[in-house]
Amino acid sequence: MSEVLKSYRMAVRCGSAQDPVGCEGLANLTAMLMVGGATKHRAYKQMLDEFFEMASGFDAQVDQELTVFHGTVHVDHLARYEKLIHEMLREPAFAVDDFERVREDQLNFLRVSLRGTNDEELAKEVLYTRLFEGHPYGHHPVGTCAGLAAITVEDVRAFHAEWFGVLTLEAIAPIALPEPRQPVGIEATLLDKAEARGVAMSFGWHIPVRRGHADYPALLLAQAWLGQHRNGGRLFDQIREVRGLNYGDYAYIEYFPRGMHEFEPDPNLARRQQIFQVWVRPVVPGKAVFAFRLALYEIARLVDGGLSAEDFERTRNFLSKYVKLLLKTDSLVQGYAIDSAFYGTGEYTSYIAEGLARLELADVNAVIRRYLQVENLHLVAVGPGIEEFGALLKSGAATPITYEVEVPAEVLAEDAVVAVWPLRIGAVAVWPFEQALEG
Template sequence: MSMKKIAAYILPVALLAASCAKQPQASQPTNTQATATTTTATAAPFDANQAFGPGKVVELKQPESNKVIIKLMFKNGSMVDPADKKGLTYATAQMISESGTQDMTISQIKDKIFPWAAYYGANVDKEVTTFTFAVHKDFLDQFYPIVRGLMLNPAFAEEDFKRVKSNQQNFVDQVIRASSDEEYSKKALEDLLFRGTNYQHVVEGTSATVPSITLEDVKSHWRNYFTENNVLIGIAGNYSAEFLNKLKADVAQLSDAKPNIPKPGEPNKPNGIQVEIIKKSDALGSAIFTGTPMPVTRSADDFAALMVANSYLGEHRKSYGKLYDKIRTTRSMNYGDYSYIEWYDQGGSYQLPNPGVPRASNYFALWIRPVQIAEGLKKQYAELQGIDVGHAHFALRLAVREVDNLIKNGMTQEEFELTRKFLRSYMKLYIQTTEKQLGFLMDSRFYGRQDYIEEMDRLLANLTVEDVNNAVKKYWQTENMFITIVTDDSEAEPLKQALLNNTPSPMSYSNLVKEGLPQEVLAEDDVVANYKLNVKDVKIVESKDTFK
């Protein structure tokens, strides 16, 4: 990786991060508050359930702000869905946010809040469901009855249920397979990695189970899994103590049921490299996502060391990382290649990570954005008529080899210093808005921390390059991985055979591109083409048979 490329990022990122750091911080803690100024950083085992329940509140007071943000995070998520009604938590959350109240229809609510520029919505992940409400402080008193009505007296109207369920069914039947092969490969990887557990299915459910969800199921799920006993209140901005007391009193009127929250599903342990190739008609490339279990989350201090290694390989949609440099910049194979040490929500849409998706089960992953298939290359270049497989095999080998090299050789002191400096500035950009600040504080509580951003910054400040290299050796490996590849049906079988047989995969350049490459790149290509992957199993799956 070019140190100049990393250094070029540091100054602008640091300047923007410094401006974000000047925003008001959380107030001093009480028995029901979290704060952004705590000095505790813990690596002890955590119980996420302890963050939720009666009287649990995260405050972020900003007296100079002109807005108020309310978040209600429930400890449930898709993992509490019944086996025969996967998608029920998602349907319930959508009905609360998309079906109005007993007093107002959803259309009336939208008309009423439009002049206030207020908004609200729901987000469901594997372990939590979060409702977010935001309004200018001048309209808080008018907006709050709607918030209260949605949470305590949702309409659950039949006509709204039909609309919500129809959209949900369309997503699991069509959208997830057709809209983005990149997102498709990510969701398919989780299906494989967590197969047989309550983490396996996408939060929207499956084609087979969504039809069985009824409106009565939704009402029952709301009573039993959206209760005062599994909620964490978050509030930020310019609000009064009286308003907070009112909010707490109203949330206490939620159902008093004590939900039976199951243990989160743990990732399966791959035996060698296990690959599922999903073939579909008219795919323009091969979208690749890899994953291997990793027993470390934000709750552990070692996470800070892995953050540095992860950033070195390649932050999400950043062009300085090792993977991006080798695969995209040098060889022009695709749009980008990145590394992950936790789930990255809506990565196709967001440059920075979103809060609201905390998870106890974790894995290390690589995202190789779509590379060209043989059929496409042959149409473009006469000199490539003899190839059977496109760039997927070579790109996968190159990416895994970079991880392998990092495990074996570690980072240099210079690489470590520059990457850490970038990362300490970059993390502050996560909390540019009041809503993001509050969201990350609430996520912190899930992991048994007070302020993840501040605590990780302190841990980063005290890291050494030896700490990073030791953590990489301890937690990462390349011999046992799950890999999903979404590709064209013309590519599936040749790619399967190439992977199973560890066939050499020379990089397929056009003559013009190859002539302009340095000799050291071509020499590295020869090594990569014969790099052995520990592939033990490759299956081809029809696209129509996924997420069933």
């Protein structure tokens, strides 16, 4: 929190869920052009020069239901900065050369940065698109390759005029969202990528719980015990620390993109419909089905046995303190305040602290039994030898693993159970990875 900096953040209740059919990516492209293109008064190069001198910038983030514009500037430059951001928001030029450049950037993000070079994020994002197929959340916030290719600069101008006129949370009423279809059995989408060195996996299912829901604090606690990026947890301990199968394993109850680059989630990714999601970092192909089974086994054990009183207290204490570390800057405080308004909850850290304080162990275990399960879910895996991976899944055959080191007898005994963990496999789709995100 600084006396010499001022932060700005404006949110509007419009996002990729409002992309017209056939123009998937329009909301994001519009926002990216507003912050990455010319205004009616200045070429984009001039904007860059102005921001450079102030050592500042102005960014946008588009998610399914929210678009947010944000930036921070030194107080020495307030008037100059406000003039610039006003132009960007109110008077974007939507020049054709900027449009072509920014659209190509978005296409390259989907094809190269995400699909080509980030197998883990690809698995996670494809999981969302599969679980929300046919739903307004059914495509990545950046769009699809086909959708982006179809968008014209006129579409961008019209979208800006329709949705980004008044940048407040109240300006636009929330759109209707249909109930998404829950997977039946273990459905899978397997992306074949021969050159990868490991199999990246994400799996999940729909949950009705979101911030503001009565069960949110309890489910947050259960998720924290399973583990979130960089905070360890049961999945990390069992899959990585005990067995050395990969680099980490985490669970989430809210959308958390770019997880491998960030220690804490970005604000303003608020969604009224969330999934329970598990992220299994790349595992060598021969052990990938075992690692998937192990993740299921751990969740099933949690459902059956519940948390112990000690783990409950420890995790509650951790979360109560940890949330206070999240609001590091004025900009983040603003972001969390917007999310609180979106969800209709009080100030974030108080909301979490009070919710956690009211919990009893029995409530948490009841919530775990209510929402966690390992029967009906969607799995996305990206990696080499994916046909064999799929065949192994469908066969239900045992997938024992061996170790290069001596492993305690109790781990081996557990492995014997994990290796034959029943998999009730539903529909399985195998795609060349190039098919993902095309539209």
